[in-house]
Amino acid sequence: MNEQHDGTSRRRILQAGALGAGAALGGALGGGIAGALPAAAESGAATAAAETTGARSTSAAGSIGAASTRPDPDNPRFTIAVVPDTQYLFDLDRGDPAPLTATFEYLIEQRAADNIVFTAHLGDVVENAQASEFAQADPVFAVLDRARMPYSVLAGNHDIDGSTDDQRGDSAYLRTFGPQRFRRMSTYGGSTPDGYNSYHVFRAAGRQWLLLAMDWRPSDASFAWARQVIADHPTLPVILTIHELVNADPGKPVAYFTEHGERVWDQLVDGNNQIFLTLNGHYWPSGRVTRQNAAGHDVHLHLTNYQDRYYGGGAMIRLYHFDLARNTIDVETVNPWILSQQPARRSLLAEAEIELSDDTNRFSVPLDFTARFAGFDPAPVRPARDPAAMVIPGTVAYWRLDGPVGTRVVDHSGRGNDLTPVLLPGSPADSLRATPEHHPDQPGHASWFFAGGKNPARGGYLKTADNAPLNRLTFRDGYTIEAFVKLSDDGQDHSWEGLLSRLGTGADAGKTGSDPSEPVVNLAFSGGRQVQWAVYPLDRNDTFTNWGHEEVAGRWFHVAVVNDGRHTTLFIDSSELLRNPATRSNGLSTTGAAWLLGANHYANKIEQSFAGHIGELRIVDRPLKPGDFLSA
Structure with missing residues (x-):
């Protein structure tokens, strides 16, 4: 016996929850007799691809x-x-x-x-x-x-x-x-x-x-x-x-x-x-x-x-x-x-x-x-935006990697949190390279390429000065950290590479839970390219972790971490992710040590640097909505 479908459109079934609809289109309309048998179809020319x-x-x-x-x-x-x-x-x-x-x-x-x-x-x-x-x-x-x-x-x-x-x-x-x-x-x-x-x-x-x-x-x-x-x-x-x-x-x-x-x-x-x-x-x-x-x-x-x-x-x-x-x-x-x-x-x-x-x-x-x-209607290119316009109230650091690799990267926030390039021992001079590549919604139209790797540790990263004001901030009222990133698709193992980290461990900050050798702040990517925000908050003795999904190597994306003083939420391309803890979390622990852009550490030892492009990164001392992100 042939399986019988009921008279309900399968779209109606799909929409029933949203539309409250489940009825069929109606009974069959009156039908006549079938038409004459069709004539044979005309023949054609040679086949194509x-x-x-x-x-x-x-x-x-x-x-x-x-x-x-x-x-x-x-x-x-x-x-x-x-x-x-x-x-x-x-x-x-x-x-x-x-x-x-x-x-x-x-x-x-x-x-x-x-x-x-x-x-x-x-x-x-x-x-x-x-x-x-x-x-x-x-x-x-x-x-x-x-x-x-x-x-x-x-x-x-x-x-x-x-x-x-x-x-x-x-x-x-x-x-x-x-x-x-x-x-x-x-x-x-x-x-x-x-x-x-x-x-x-x-x-x-x-x-x-x-x-x-x-x-x-x-x-x-x-x-x-x-x-x-x-x-x-x-x-x-x-x-x-x-x-x-x-x-x-x-x-x-x-x-x-x-x-x-x-x-x-x-x-x-x-x-x-x-x-x-x-x-x-x-x-x-x-x-x-x-x-x-x-x-x-x-x-x-x-x-x-x-x-x-x-x-x-x-x-x-x-x-x-x-x-x-x-x-x-x-x-x-x-x-x-x-x-x-x-x-x-x-x-x-x-x-x-x-x-x-x-x-x-x-x-x-x-x-x-x-x-x-694109050949007849190319997508409009979003023009570059003035760095000063991106320094919104509460901005404590704003770095654009849009200049030549030199002695420092200016903090456009005016707070004095400039970055200095550092090469891991034995790394070639071009481990950090300026490129014109950028995310289409990125305010600055450039990036740096980080040629990082491990076994042996190699590559370069950027570091705040030991006395930078950013090093002491604890962000009790919340924070937003956002960046434009493209991960390398070179086939190498870059598991647990760091995008942004803070020197100092949980043990250094007096935290004894979990693994006290972990950084007090770590924005990184797992072996499966899942974004991870793992930190020691002020109000917890243990690490606090948000997880994202696997990112596609070789594709630009925007990542943001937002804390409203109570909860932390991860965003990719302004879309809220799933694995955000309901547990309360306030502030970020600090030992007063430097921040690292393009690297992280374990027990204060840098084991590899980032592999891919970083366009720019902004830190604001309050929670932002997606409509206020740099990508908006």
Whole structure:
């Protein structure tokens, strides 16, 4: 017996806790008979290189939340819904509009939860290009119109006379889905004079995106129009939707270009670096491939079509979940019409079509959006900030490693806590090196590289003077210590390397608990690159430790330790970490000895120095909120 799904959307299950929702979309809509058997798919050209398949990941559904019925244009996670060939649903008297109606109602219902910002139909709305068929499709698309859900439609070969290009003149398609339909939408940008090609601009993830909806056979003039549209929007990433571009063979999901697809590539895609994703239908089964454009960047070319499946595909859709925080597009394929049906009314064939979870229809595309779009819209570089502006009230030390390695590093706080470079015995002179590398949110645009190691102990570090005022401070009212750091990824063992430490041990400060040879203050990284804040507070006879998670070597990050006089909290990139003790902790013990930047000690012996980059470090004698950190 096949496993039966209940009638509840799996998104509803995910969202039940947050939304109080658990009901299904509703009973099955009335269904007609299945359409005629599909004709064989057209053949194509030679195969192209395969696209790297991303690991299957959890759907973005439910992760965004539904605070309103409108999408959030600034959320880094958003969804584009893709509706491929629906022609068998509108096939004279053999069709059934219910599946597509259910799909559109589903998208409206999920609009806020999935942050659906746009819906793109890939053509072949109807089967025979008849006015009666478009009369059936028109009120179904009006479901989106009434909900003010932006969408695009393009002509497939079954929507018009497939032997013509877009200079064909009037048609039932144009009377239904011409410019007059889209002018009411805020996303609509314009159409070619013939009316068969259009473009939309929508906002998502805090920026604008451009989508081209191109005809079955664009004329040379329409390709020129599309190139001009892109040129008129020089900083916008572009998604091309068109009915035919790539094809795929059964059992071979690596797509390849058709003869017409090569024309589209040559005329439009190859020379326009802004086009990073193309979506087409027409053929089946689904497939995908990547191809490098003239600028040497990947273009992801995806074929999606389900008309060959049960009930003409039943208005099955692709959901492209863009996640700019994770640099990933998660793709899933679902059938809302079948999801809406009660199990008792669901046929055996329908049960198998609720969603497609094979690698061809559920996958992830890793995509570094910032890097991919840098050629036409580079991310703005945050300018350097004046050191004086970073000296906020309570600053007791502020060191920028933005100058040449010399005799000292100035304390910009004006408190006189300058640092002096020190090399461990036998270490080469370049164990400390000035570099232009820096964290993108770092006020100073430079850093020092510390070439530290152990067995034998080697490298360099920085040290306050023996009489520096900082050495005597106990921070009874709280403190904030923050730094910009990049750990070395050289494969060496740097376990327990110190970022910041205070000379003097627990025993020196009169503390007898735990290991009295440990430093009174130690900000370090374990063998697993876990950040550790281990100190002897004033109000405890034992060490007090906060732990972080494993950091990625070779990546800049911001670390902060905040104490409010009672509790201590670790932050990485302004995000509060987990393993922060609830035990009270006040102040920092001191023996009046010096502070070390880029090293720590055991029993006052320095066994290694830091390995990696340090950009700058600030110490404030009060707790700061993340919005007041140097990275803010």
